[in-house]
Amino acid sequence: MADPANDFIKDYQALAQQSWDAWTRQFQPPSAANPFASSPAPAAGNDTLERTLAGLKGYFDWMQAAASGGAAQPATGWRQQLQQMFGGASQPFTQAFGGIDSAAAEGFARQWQAWMQAARHSGFADLAGVQGPTPAFGLNREQQMQQQALAIALMASIQAIARYQELIQRANTQGMQRLQDKLAEPGRQVDSLKVLYDLWVDASEEAYAEIALSDEFRDVYGEMADTQMRVRQLQQQQTEQMCQQLGMPTRSEVSSLGERLQALRREFHASRQSGASADHADEIMALRGELAALKRQLASGRIAASAPKKSTPAKSVAAAKKVPAKATRKPTAAPAPSPRKRK
Amino acid sequence: MQTPLRIDPARALADIATFQHKLAAGMGNLRSMREPEYANTPRELVYSEDKLKVWHFTGHGKPTAKTPLLIVYALVNTVWMTDLQTDRSMVRNLLEQGEDVYLIDWGYPDGADRWLTLDDYINGYLDRCVDAVRARHDLDAISLLGICQGGAFSLCYTALHPDKVKNLITMVTPVDFHTPDNMLSHWCRRMDVDLFVDTMGNIPAGLMNYVYLTLKPLRLTQQKYIDMVDILDKPAELENFLRMERWIFDSPDQAGEAFRQFIKDFYQGNKLVEGTLQIGGQNVDLGMITQPVLNIFAEQDHLVPPDAARALGKYVGTTDYTQLAFKGGHIGIYVSSRAQREVPPAIHQWLHQRD
Numbered sequence: 019m020a021d022p023a024n025d026f027i028k029d030y031q032a033l034a035q036q037s038w039d040a041w042t043r044q045f046q047p048p049s050a051a052n053p054f055a056s057s058p059a060p061a062a063g064n065d066t067l068e069r070t071l072a073g074l075k076g077y078f079d080w081m082q083a084a085a086s087g088g089a090a091q092p093a094t095g096w097r098q099q100l101q102q103m104f105g106g107a108s109q110p111f112t113q114a115f116g117g118i119d120s121a122a123a124e125g126f127a128r129q130w131q132a133w134m135q136a137a138r139h140s141g142f143a144d145l146a147g148v149q150g151p152t153p154a155f156g157l158n159r160e161q162q163m164q165q166q167a168l169a170i171a172l173m174a175s176i177q178a179i180a181r182y183q184e185l186i187q188r189a190n191t192q193g194m195q196r197l198q199d200k201l202a203e204p205g206r207q208v209d210s211l212k213v214l215y216d217l218w219v220d221a222s223e224e225a226y227a228e229i230a231l232s233d234e235f236r237d238v239y240g241e242m243a244d245t246q247m248r249v250r251q252l253q254q255q256q257t258e259q260m261c262q263q264l265g266m267p268t269r270s271e272v273s274s275l276g277e278r279l280q281a282l283r284r285e286f287h288a289s290r291q292s293g294a295s296a297d298h299a300d301e302i303m304a305l306r307g308e309l310a311a312l313k314r315q316l317a318s319g320r321i322a323a324s325a326p327k328k329s330t331p332a333k334s335v336a337a338a339k340k341v342p343a344k345a346t347r348k349p350t351a352a353p354a355p356s357p358r359k360r361k
Numbered sequence: 362m363q364t365p366l367r368i369d370p371a372r373a374l375a376d377i378a379t380f381q382h383k384l385a386a387g388m389g390n391l392r393s394m395r396e397p398e399y400a401n402t403p404r405e406l407v408y409s410e411d412k413l414k415v416w417h418f419t420g421h422g423k424p425t426a427k428t429p430l431l432i433v434y435a436l437v438n439t440v441w442m443t444d445l446q447t448d449r450s451m452v453r454n455l456l457e458q459g460e461d462v463y464l465i466d467w468g469y470p471d472g473a474d475r476w477l478t479l480d481d482y483i484n485g486y487l488d489r490c491v492d493a494v495r496a497r498h499d500l501d502a503i504s505l506l507g508i509c510q511g512g513a514f515s516l517c518y519t520a521l522h523p524d525k526v527k528n529l530i531t532m533v534t535p536v537d538f539h540t541p542d543n544m545l546s547h548w549c550r551r552m553d554v555d556l557f558v559d560t561m562g563n564i565p566a567g568l569m570n571y572v573y574l575t576l577k578p579l580r581l582t583q584q585k586y587i588d589m590v591d592i593l594d595k596p597a598e599l600e601n602f603l604r605m606e607r608w609i610f611d612s613p614d615q616a617g618e619a620f621r622q623f624i625k626d627f628y629q630g631n632k633l634v635e636g637t638l639q640i641g642g643q644n645v646d647l648g649m650i651t652q653p654v655l656n657i658f659a660e661q662d663h664l665v666p667p668d669a670a671r672a673l674g675k676y677v678g679t680t681d682y683t684q685l686a687f688k689g690g691h692i693g694i695y696v697s698s699r700a701q702r703e704v705p706p707a708i709h710q711w712l713h714q715r716d
Contacts, residue, residue: 074586099366223580226579
């Protein structure tokens with residue numbers, strides 16, 4: 019039997035979705051398939067828009083799902099109603115993490131995902147070493163060993179990511195529980211989707227923060243970072259070998275040059291500084307000499323005071339003051355600074 | 362039990378329709394918006410080295426302060442948070458108070474800067490910047506205002522070169538990195554930082570931003586953009602929003618070696634308060650700081666928890682220590698309207714009493 023109210027909601031949602039899609043298309047950067055197409059995006063930058071769109075899309079999808087799945091249903095109990103509104107594919111917490119994975123961690127997460135996809139497409143079972151290391155021999159022994167190490171590192175990384183995602187999911191579940199607790203507070207009433215959404219954000223962030231500050235999260239986070247770095251390091255190693263075979267400079271070589279250059283710059287600054295210090299030492303020595311001369315003159319002046327006057331001490335002081343201290347500076351060899359150890 | 366959910370389906374549809382309407386109407390505004398400019402308070406370049414620049418801000422009148430103030434910003438993000446927009450500019454506000462303001466702009470490190478250490482930054486760059494300002498004013502010592510990581514640098518610098526610093530101000534500066542609410546510190550405690558830096562070289566800004574977003578993933582990647590829809594039809598507010606987005610995401614990479622040392626010694630080892638920190642082979646003893654110290658922190662700071670900053674009072678050797686707790690967050694302390702009213706005047710008053 020037809021349900022006019024539900025049909026209306028569905029029709030409206032379809033219309034709203036079309037409108038949303040148009041907005042999204044309008045602001046999306048040109049596709050990779052047509053790199054010469056002019057960008058319709060404003061000068062404010064595509065990156066901002068990508069993030070904006072990711073956030074808005076999550077909310078928009080949730081509002082639609084909530085309107086049909088929760089708010090439009092006859093009340094069967096508000097907790098069940100809440101589950102309907104925050105369950106399923108429109109779950110905004112997952113989308114929030116999806117958004118930062120794809121947009122903000124440019125050059126890292128995206129690159130990482132590309133490698134993971136490539137590995138998946140080629141079939142993990144085909145990767146040498148994925149079932150455990152096996153002895154390698156022959157001309158390509160080193161390459162085989164490296165392949166095995168990469169496969170093992172990839173698997174370790176996948177497992178670490180899975181553990182991380184479990185914790186994110188736990189934060190999501192506990193966030194829902196906290197939301198229910200907040201709604202169960204005496205006198206609490208929610209009459210709009212936005213108010214409900216904001217309350218859910220508060221509850222979810224609280225749950226996430228508690229988990230993120232746990233020892234378990236700290237360990238999993240460290241493991242995830244370390245395993246990803248291990249994969250990346252092995253990838254770089256293989257890329258470098260390829261570059262060497264092609265006679266191209268490698269990152270290690272460039273980095274080594276940079277390290278030597280920086281060491282030279284430190285030596286340069288240190289020798290300039292010690293040169294300046296030596297200048298000061300000369301200046302102090304010269305001033306001490308002047309002071310001693312003045313004292314001598316003063317002393318002789320006292321003696322002379324009892325004798326017939328020949329010169330005035332004041333004139334001598336003034337004359338001594340005119341001695342340009344810097345004229346006495348001598349260039350000195352700078353001591354070689356001790357090499358610093360890299361930590 | 363009475364249901365707390367009183368969402369009328371018609372009201373829900375109306376909410377969606379309103380959201381749609383605002384999106385559609387805001388499309389034109391967003392499309393016509395140019396890249397928002399920072400405040401660009403007039404300034405002159407007084408010293409430069411590699412990618413680093415020292416700017417001297419020029420106000421309308423002659424500064425009344427006798428001692429110049431050098432702002433030492435963090436290596437993460439850009440220095441323009443201090444001069445974000447004309448009506449929300451800390452440097453402009455300080456100039457109006459009568460301060461003579463200098464600012465170190467660290468620039469954007471690239472591969473050539475991969476091997477810069479904390480010693481290079483603190484005993485090298487920072488020391489030469491201080492010398493440049495001292496020479497311009499023919500002074501033995503100047504005032505430092507260190508912000509966030511730049512505050513930690515300023516503390517190290519003051520402990521190592523006490524004769525060159527007259528007054529020290531720290532803003533949202535982490536000192537004790539092991540307070541229980543420090544999420545960043547907690548996350549990196551088990552990371553193999555050597556593996557991280559050896560693999561990555563310089564640390565990409567995008568990766569840093571990713572980590573900051575995951576401190577509050579829902580608020581920072583979704584909720585704030587949803588709230589933005591409400592200002593799509595308000596060009597001035599939208600421009601402010603986009604300017605802040607520009608500042609947040611236009612950030613420099615981190616020089617690998619300095620990053621390695623900062624994470625290991627500060628975040629993991631907590632050596633600044635343990636008294637075991639060494640910069641360039643010299644011990645950094647906060648007890649050596651006997652200059653007047655003003656420590657300003659934000660009570661709702663999710664990056665540098667208040668207790669992490671508040672700890673400073675226990676470790677500095679000065680008898681002239683002042684603490685200012687600001688009601689706001691890590692960014693609000695520079696750009697909120699409350700901050701404009703409270704922070705620069707407090708800094709000026711404190712400095713004026715010690716000028």
